[in-house]
Amino acid sequence: MKDAAISDAGGLSFEQEAREGWLSWVASVDHKQIGILYLWSSTIFFVVAGVLALLMRIQLARPENHFLSPTMYNQIFTMHGTTMIFLVVVPALIGFANYLVPLMIGARDVAFPRLNALGFWAQAFGGVMLYFSFATAGLNLGGAPAVGWFAYAPLSEAAYSYGPGVDYWIIGLLGIGVGTLTAGINLIATIVCLRTEGMTFGRLPLFVWMTLVTGFLIVLVIPVLNAGLVMLLFDRMLNANFFRPSTGGSAVLWQHVFWTFGHPEVYIMVLPAFGMISEVVPVFSGKPIYGYEFVAASGVAIAFLSLAVWAHHMFAVGLGHPADLFFAISSMAIAVPTGVKIFNWTATLYHGRLRFTTSMLFALGFLAMFTIGGLSGVAFAAVPIDWQLTDSYFVVAHFHYVLFGGTAFGVFAGVYYWFPKITGRMLSERTGRLHFWLTFIGFNLTFMIQHVLGMYGMPRRVFTYPPLPGWETMNMISTIGAFVLAFAVLVFLVNVMVSLRSGEVAGDNPWNAWTLEWASTSPPPPENFPNGVPPVRGRRPLWDLAHPDRTDETLMRLAE
Amino acid sequence: MKHPMPDKTKVGVGLFILSEAGFFAVLVISYIYFYVLPSHGPGAASSLNAVRTLFFSICLFLSSATIHMAGRSFRLGRSNAVSTWLALTVLLGGVFITGQAVEYRGLLVRGVTFSTNLFGTTFFTLTGFHGLHVLVGLCALGTLLGATISGRLPNINSSGFEAVSMYWHFVDAVWAVIFSVVYLWPLIG
Amino acid sequence: MPSPYDTNAFTLSPASPQAAAISQLFVGTLIFLAAILVLVGILIIFAVVRYRDRPGAPEPIQSFGWRKLEIIWTAVPILCLVVLTVCVAWTMHVGDPPALEKSPDLRIVGHQWWWEIDYLKSGAVAANEIHIPIGRRLLLELRSADVIHDFWVPQLARKMDIVPGHPNRMWLEANTPGVYLGACAEFCGNEHAWMRFQVIAQPTEQFDAWLRDQLTIPSKLNSSDAQRGGQLFVDRTCANCHTVTGTPANQRIGPDLTHLASRRMLAAGAAENTPENLAIWLHDPNTFKPDSNMPNLQLSTDDVHDLVAYLETLK
Secondary structure: OHHHHOOOOOOOOOOOOOOOOHHHHHOOOOHHHHHHHHHHHHHHHHHHHHHHHHHHHHHHOOOOOOOOOHHHHHHHHHHHHHHHHHHHHHHHHHHHHHHHHHHHOOOOOOOOHHHHHHHHHHHHHHHHHHHHHHHHHHHHOOOOOOOOOOOOOOOOOOOOOOOOHHHHHHHHHHHHHHHHHHHHHHHHHHHHHOOOOOOOHHHOOHHHHHHHHHHHHHHHHHHHHHHHHHHHHHHHHHOOOOOOHHHOOOHHHHHHHHHHHHHHHHHHHHHHHHHHHHHHHHHHHOOOOOOHHHHHHHHHHHHHHHOOOHHHHOHHHOOOHHHHHHHHHHHHHHHHHHHHHHHHHHHHHOOOOEOOOHHHHHHHHHHHHHHHHHHHHHHHHOHHHHHHHOOEHHHHHHHHHHHHHHHHHHHHHHHHHHHHHHHOEOOOHHHHHHHHHHHHHHHHHHHHHHHHHHHOOOEOOOOOOOOOOOHHHHHHHHHHHHHHHHHHHHHHHHHHHHHHHHOOEOOOOOOOOOOHHHHOOOOOOOOOOOOOOOOOOOOOHHHHHHOOOOOHHHHHHHHO | OOOOOOOHHHHHHHHHHHHHHHHHHHHHHHHHHHHHOOOOOOOHHHHOOHHHHHHHHHHHHHHHHHHHHHHHHHHHOOHHHHHHHHHHHHHHHHHHHHHHHHHHHHHHHOOOOOOOOHHHHHHHHHHHHHHHHHHHHHHHHHHHHHHHHOOOOOOOOOOHHHHHHHHHHHHHHHHHHHHHHHHHHHHHO | OOOOOOOOOOOOOOOOHHHHHHHHHHHHHHHHHHHHHHHHHHHHHHHHHHOEOOOOOOOOOOOOOOHHHHHHHHHHHHHHHHHHHHHHHHHHHHHOOOOOOOOOOEEEEEEOOEEEEEEOOOOOEEEOEEEEEOOOOEEEEEEEOOOOEEEEOOOOOOOEEEEOOEOEEEEEOOOOOEEEEEEEOOOOOOOHHHOEEEEEEEOHHHHHHHHHHHHOOOOOOOOHHHHHHHHHHHHOOHHHOOEOOOOOOEOOOOOOOOOHHHOOEEHHHOEEOOHHHHHHHHHOHHHOOOOOOOOOOOOOHHHHHHHHHHHOOOO
C-alpha cells in the first residue's frame, strides 16, 4: 500500500524526496501519508478498544460473574472510553481531513506540513504513554487508570487513585492533545489560506466546511482540557488543592472544566462525519445536497451552541433549578440544527437515482441510527428525564447510537467511498455488504436493549449486577450483539487487507463524483494535481466540466 | 479578480494565540472562583506587593512597545535598529522575569507555596504558566536577535518576525489581565 | 422472606408523586420522539424504494433546495421543543420540590462503598436499608465521606449526586408500601457496583415499630457462642471500625452493626443476609465484594461461628 500511495517522483524537486521503505513514512511531511498514518493508528486502537469492550461484555453476560475482577473491569472501561474517543474517533476524522482537505480545495499540501507530522507523532507518543500504564503494576497488567474517561475528582485525586494510572492518563492525553490541536490549527489555516482560485467559502465541499468548524472547536476547547489536566496533575504531584474538597478545593469545578471541553468534543467527533455523509449521499443520489447553505450554517450554529450546553452533563449535581433550566433550553436549542440536517440529507434522496453501494448503505444506516441517538439525546435535555436516566445504561445506549451509529457509520461510509482514491483499488462491494449488514444487526442488538436496561435501573460502570428479573437476558442479548459486531469488524479488516492487494483497479473517479479530489489520479501523486487544478466556478467542479451546458450556476439561475 | 489569501503564518499564530487564550481563561476563572470564596490562610491582599510588581509589569508592557519598534525597523530593512530594539525587548522581558523570581522567592520563604491553600495553588499556577510563556517568548526573541546580529535576518516579506511579535503582545495582554485580577483587585474590593 | 431479587426498579413504575411526575413526562416525551422516528423512517424507506436505481429510472432532478420548506422544517421542531420545555419546567418543580427552610429528616452519608443513614430526629443510625413511613415526605440531606456518589431509587425519586463539599437536599416519599431498590449511580471506585441500597416503605404503625426496635439496645446474649462472639468482636478488631450501641464499639469507619440481623441484605446488596452468607462474608469478604474495604481477618472457622452467633443477636 505504501508503494501505491507514493507515486514515482523521479525528477521532481520539492522538499520531500520520495524514498521507498518504512523510513519515508516516519520522516514524511506529506499530508496524504500523514493522513494514512492517522488512519492506521486509529484502526489499531479501534481493534484494541474493541477487544476491551468484548471483555466487558463477557463479564456482564451473567450476573455476579467472576471473569474480570472489579479493578480489572474498571481499568478496562476507562481505557475503552478514553481510547475510542482520543485514539480512534478523533484521529480517524483528522486522518481523513488531512488526506482530503488539501485535495478538495485544490492545494498542494496543508499550511504547515512539518507541524502536521509533529502532531501525528505526538499523538502516537501520547497513546503509547496511556497504554504504558497497564504495565506499571507488573505482569498482572493492573496499573491503568480506573476512574472513567472523565476522571471525576476527588476519585481521580491521589488519595483515592494512588497508583500512577491517572498520571499516565493525564500525560497521555496531553500528548494526544498536541496532535489534535496542531491538526485543528493546520486545517483552519489550510482552508482559509490555500484555496485554489475560484474556491470561495460558498463553494467549499461540505466536508471542508465541517472540518473548518471542527477546527475552531478544537482550537477553543482542547486548551480547556489541557488546563484541567494540568490542574489535576498539580493536585496529584504537587499537593495543589484545585479539586480536593477536604482542603477547600472544588470537585464541581473539575466537572465544569471537563465538560466545557467534553461537550464540544462530542461535536468535534460528529461534525466531520456529517461532512462525509454530505459528500456521499448526493453522489449516490446523483444530485446535489439539498440546502447546502442550511447544512453549512447549521454546522456553524452547532459549534457556537456547543460551548453553551456543558452542564447538561451535570443535571444530577444539584446546581439548582435555574441553572438546570438554562442548560436544558440551550441543549434543546442545539437539537434543532443537528436534527434539521437529517431532513436535508433525506430530501437529497428524493427525485434522485439511488445507487446502493456499501458507502451509501452505511450513509443510510447513519441517517437512521443517528436519528435514534439524537432523539434519545433530546430526552436527556428534558431535565427530569435526565434525573432518572443519566449514569444508567440508557445514556450508554444514547452515546453509542450517536458515536457508533452516527460517527462510525459515517466513517465507514467515508472509507468505502474514499478507499479507491487513497489506494487506487476498490474495496469488495460483496464483502462490504456483508460487513454492513453484520454491523447493522450487531450494533442494534448490542445497544437497543441497553435503553431498556437503563429504564430498569441498571447503573453504568458496574462490573456486575444482582440477578434481578430480566437483567441477565437483556445483558446476554447485548453481549451476543457485541460478538456479532466484532465479527463484522473482522470482515471489514479482511476486506481492507485483501482489497489492498488485489482489489479492482479504481481509476480516477469510480463513483462519478464531482469534487476536486476526483480530478486527480488514484492515488494522487505527491504534488496532488500534476496537470493543474480544474477551474472552479461552482460547488461541483467536475459536474460543471462534464455538463458545460448545465453547470450548477446555470441550473441555479434557472431555478430562481 | 483574484483576492490575495490571508498570510498563513499570521493565521496559524493567531489560532495558536486563540488556543492559549482558552488555556489562560480557565486558569483565570479558577483563580477568580476560589478568590471570591471565603478562605483561610495567606491571601492576595496580605501576601502580594502590587507596587513592586507594577514596576516589573511596566517593564513588560514597555517591551511590547520596543518589539513594535523593532518590527517597524525590520520592515524598513534597518538591521542595526532591529538589533537594538530586540535587545531592549529581551532586556525588559528579562527584568520582568527576574522580578517574578524575586517575588516567588519571597513568597516561598514566607511559607506561601503551591499546597498551602487555594490562594497558593491558583496564584502559582496562573503566574507560573504566564512566566513559562514569557520564557518561551524570550527564547524566540533571543533567536531573532541572534539571527539579526549574525546577518541572517529573514526576508522582509517573511512573517516569522510578525509571528513572534504577535505572540509577545499576547503574553503582555495576558499579564495585563492577570495583574488586574490578582494584584489590583484586592486593592479595590 | 420474599427473595430480594424478584422486584425491579423500573422507572416507569413510580411509587411516589415525584417519580410519577417524572414518569409522566418520560412517557409523553417517548411518544413524541417515537413519532418523529417513525416519520423519519417512513421518509427514508419511501425514498429508498421509490428512487432506487433500476432500468428505466428517470434522471435525477438537479435541485438545490427550497428555502421555504427548510424554514418550515426548522420552525416546527422549535415550536415542539418550546412546548417540551414548558413541560420540563413544570415537571422539575413537581419532581424535585424546593427544600425551603425545612431542616432535614434523614442524613444520608455516602461512603466507599456503603450507605450511612442517620435519622436526625430520633437518633437512630442504619446502614444500606432505609425505612420510611408511607405517605410522608421526608427531607434528605446528602453528604459524602469521600468521593462523589449518587443516590438513585428510580421508583421514588430523581437521582441526586452526593458531592463532597457540596451537600445536596432532596425529598423522599412513597405512596404504597413496598421494597424499592436503589443503587449508587456515580462511579466511585472498586466496588461501585455493590453500593446498592433498599428503601422499605411501611405503614406508619409498622414504621414506628421498626424505629422503636432500632432505638433499642440489643438484649443480652443468650448463648455461650454468642458471648464468645461478642468478646471476639472486640479482640479481633471489629470494634476498630464498627459501632454496636451498648458495647464499647463506637467507630464509624464501617457500617453501624447494632441491628445487623434485622436487615435483608449484606454488604450493601452484595448478598442476602443469612447466617450462611454472613459466615462466608466473615471468612473472606472477597467472595461477595472483592477489594472492598472490609479486610480478610484470617478468622478460624470456630471464630466465624461464634461471631455469627453474636451478630445474629443484633436484631
